[in-house]
Amino acid sequence: MNPSSILKDVETIRKTAPLIHNITNYVVMNNSANALLALGASPVMAHAVPEVEEMVQIAGALVVNIGTLSDPWIEAMFKAAKKAKLRRIPIVIDPVGVGATQYRTTTARTLIETTAPSIIRGNGSEIMALCKQDIMTKGVDSTSASDQAIDSAKGLAREFDCVVCISGEIDYIVSKESIIQVKNGHAMMPSVTGLGCTATALCGAFAAINQEYDKAVAHAMAVMGIAGEMAAQNAQGPGSLQVNFIDALYQLSASHIEEFFKA
Helix, strand or coil, X not given: CCXXXXXXXXXXXXXXXXXXXXXXXXXXXXXXXXXXXXXXXXEEECCCCCCHHHHHHCCCEEEEECCCCCHHHHHHHHHHHHXXXXXXXXXXXXXXXXXXXXXXXXXXXXXXXXXXXXXEEEEHHHHHHCCCCCCCCECCECCCCHHHHHHHHHHHHHHHCCEEEEECCCEEEECCCCEEEECCCCCCHHHCCCHHHHHHHHHHHXXXXXXXXXXXXXXXXXXHHHHHHHHHCCCCCHHHHHHHHHHHHHHCCHHHHHHHCCC
């Protein structure tokens, strides 16, 4: 991964504006939609059971986030994922809070087993909980560092032939063939709720235009981190960081990527 490859994908997103269908949680809908728009993608937040299959039919990628679960939303997730699999568009799953309750753990595992997603993105505890029953999360927050989940990510990548992204101080993008590290980001970012969910949405945008999913995810996470560092320069705290982050995605240029990218 290098600055020019990141920029190429950003420019492709801005040129083609892929439609990213999100079935996501109440907490992050607005922020994730604004982030996708600022980057140059076209977001849609649609979770009604009668329309999800139609929406998937015109989408470039499907992002499924289990943050605020309910039985109707679960039905919509499975219907949308089944349709996306038939269309062979990328499916990105964010197993928010897996390990905290049996309800969400069972939902996430069954969804992954049923759909064999292209990409799974979560924090260290969530990725480990998908593999081990005895790993617990602290609500939706991680109790494990990202590097502790690498073996679990390797297992998921092999089992489901997918790319697994572990978010943390260092992000690890794990496939059957490789592990890519992304070192960009800022210490204030975990204080903004839902930025991990936003990262998942951006993974959908990059996967929609780059079928090398390990590289697509690495580029998405690098852009997240770079935008976070740009946003932190003039932020007074998490509130202004959140606003600045959207602006940073919109302003992101070749010179920003060259300046901030950490190899």
